[in-house]
Amino acid sequence: MKQILRTVVVSTLLIALLPFIGLATPCATSLLYKAENTTDCGLSDGSIIFSGVVASNTYTVDYLYNGLPQPTLTITPTTTDLIMSGLPAGDYENIVINNTSLGCNWGPFGTITVNDPIVLIDSVSSIDPATCGTNTGSIFLYGLRPNTTYTINITLNGNPQTPVTGIANGSGMIALGSMTSGAYDITVSSGTCTSNSVNINLYDPEFLPAFDYEIHLGCSGDSVFFQNQSENASSYTWDFGDNTSSTDLSPGHLYTTQGVYTVVLHVFNGSCERTITHEVTLVHPVISAFNITRDSICERQEAMFDGTPSINAYTYSWDFGDGKTDESNNPHPKHFYKEPGAYTVTLTVKDFVPCPNSSSQIITVAPFSMIFDHQDTSVCIYEPMKITGMNTAPSYVGAINYTWSPAAGLDSTNVQEPYFYAADTQSHLYIVTATTGAPFNCMLTDSVRIFAQPHVRLVNVTGDRVINYGGTTHLNADGGYYYSWIPTSGLDNPNIKDPIASPGEPTIYTVYAMNQYGGCRDSATVKVDYVNDQEFVPTAFTPNGDGKNDVFKLVNMRSQRLLQFRVYDRWGNLVFQTTDANQGWDGTYNGNVMDSGVFSYIIQVAFPDGSQKTYRGDVTLLR
Template structure:
């Protein structure tokens, strides 16, 4: 053992992790059936094969007149839905060559006995639940439906239905002889317990019992293993600081079935220790260090190497900035804190007015003016904490109101702003007229270029940089948009329908003079004229807005068709189209144009249609074309005309 300890304390971790344990394979257990030893402290009870059974009984009896607290590692295999059957921790007095197959999990029919069963297969006849479960049973009875079921069944893992997850789980059996309480925990969570005098009520007054593990498979299987626990683990004080310059106290919270006889620490910075409780360790600089721990138990078994990262953090460089503070205005504080090593865990803000926050980038609203001390404390996950404080002044926010008025198109509107807080000095007034135009000034006039409904808005800035709320002014600009109609022709003495166009409703119409009009007070009177006439139409809105337009009517003897003899479609705006003027004609039957070869190049039935000299989108050549027009006058008489027209290019 001296040679082993020299290796344990003197060789590198690489050599230690590869140390041959062949000399340590002498087992304290008597193995039966399929059970095999895998390492110094680990055993396979069943391989992943059907109809196997294995038990491992410790060679030394224990006394139930003494308390014990045993830690084991158990692995129930990797097959969830098809794995079976489970593992049992068993106390019994009958010997070391016992076991049971299949659903019996190595425990069935052993009596007297007490078993803690981790069952991974549902046998309905035994009252098994559908999840992997743990229970405490007695006298080899695996049924949950009898009085031999002392506790459970409950899920083997806390909050998880499956323990066949390829993972190792800590399985703790604790017996307190004073309280007669047996507790079973898995992965640190208490699962089942029973308060019972095991010696008197189960073993007939015999305190000395054999103990060990049983496992079995049936028509389904899993690889099922256990280890006498040998788990190195660190423990730290919850209040310990992991900051540069602070010594770190490393505690040992290792779990071992037997007593731990030796330890070897590697602190990740080139220093090691073999102490059970090493003195506080001071790292010379901040950073992340991999701490390692290996333990050896009183059976000579050496654990795997525990590796855990420990971060020694720097202290935060606390800083923040804040924009202009104005009363009743929310402002986001910009956190500019930096940290070299580690991560920030907690922000603590105190804004000096009774408000606090834990946000990284908080928002704050002050209701009163004054100077406030804003404090930020930053704390890292390593417990490193610093703080800073800045004084910030809160300025008053101005209040204003605004007025405007409705108007007719083309009329100026008077806009006025009113200062509701005259003690707050103002820098500028800003108007937005709701149409993309802005101006500045407390009072001003503005003419809207188009009619419609607008939302004008006003806000101000104080000399301290505080902005008021926006005051809105709804404005309606009335635009009648009067059009009396295109100048036109009329047949002498025949009806001419007038049709003025406007925007809006509730309008008053006045045609002047009233010569030949059926009703001069409407938008669409009929005119009967004997000579040329100029009409003036005046329209007044309900708001009092007035617009005037003029209509020229030229009177011809008719009805008739007036057709030009030539036109020049060259897009110069003069005589570009060919059309017929039809005073007195109420309906056009057709208006057609043919080429000299008799090909029809234009046809319409509209009194207002024109021909641009094109045929199917292609300009026709200069020359003479034949036309014919036919229509019906207002008296229902059919008449027509024909002639020629010349295209001039």
């Protein structure tokens, strides 16, 4: 422990006179002092000792701690040492010691420093884990105070760990065991003091995966023998890429299906894993392949095949998919299909082993025909008609080209469904030819006969009408042989040219007129609407029997419906009510004539469209 000794001469003059007066004066005594540091960081057990005082005398001590004034201490030493005890680490200044009974004072003393002990890790070493993924590593910290307990703060891979407690041995070393691999940052603490930070890495043991393989091809399967070349591994797992595996050191494996397989070797050391991958390509030496001169044909056409694209083929066997085969070892057969359809053609070839290999293709034999909706049909002159038809050829035959002849009366001669237009009542015969391009090259011819009928044109059609609600109107149309009016509601006869209409609501009638053959027609529309007169509520009436304005009632009630009609006197008594729009109040109540005056009313009216309206007001009875 560091000690600081200093001597202060209190009074040079008194010391010089002491030999002459034969008396030692206490005030003239020199005081020696020393500082004793704290025993651990953060503790208040340091002290400052002043030597040379008079025992059993009371002293006061004033001082500054780290520049700040502190409370006065009163100390009565039992020896010649005055001790300022219980001090924390820091700087003590302007220390003044007083003894009032002696009339003496000493000081000021300072600066005097009390220190905390130093915590320092001066070096570190380690032992890596013996097995990958285990906590068998160790870290050693050096340069600490022997036989001292420390709190050890550890950060592993940037993540703080739970602090642990360790005791430095007699050489000042702490050993940390059960450590895993990773990057460590370590400090130690004692009291409130923390050491410098040290960094060290622990590493798992290295181990390397590696393997090679040898392939043996065969007809029923390919054998692959694997050689494990991994180093420093404790166990192995093989993934052969075909949903099978093995834990043998260097296994062999049979692949029953050709293909490219991803083989993965997993090697382990402790809980750690490394992998290595190889692509193993297994292809048989014989490959079947063939071409079809035309893989899409129409009915009544011949197909030709070519098997020479096959590799290492020594024999050829054909299956044409329609129950017919060719075992003549012919690489260039021909075949005629009797029925349309999609047929799977299979070529099986063999090499010298002989190992077989097969390939298949689909040949399409397409049906091809046309059906028209209007065979020997009729059309109205002056009106275009679209000649609609259906081609039974499937969409996979490609685009179909059409040619119509003759061109007269048609808007186009190269579309599937042209428009026909007739200006006379004659029979017209057209020939259409349909062809497809490659690969089918189909062709088909059909005919359509069309008869042009007389034209129908409506004239003298009734214009739009507005009638009173509940009224009727006479409709009319000319120019046809047969007539039909739609809708039929409100008509006395919908199948004549001039029906009488009495609709219950605004209605648009459509009239259709046809010729005597029923094939040509025309149409027109007539709108029949109606009006609602505005109802009127009088403000006064005179029930004097003169036949004029004798009754109080709603005026212009036609299509409206009266929901309620009530009249009240000025005291709120009901004097009249009705729901009959034809009735009104004659100014009496219970057969008694009412005096002149003002009466209130409530009238509620409903309209044909479902809406309602309410009238509230006053009416004056005058006599």
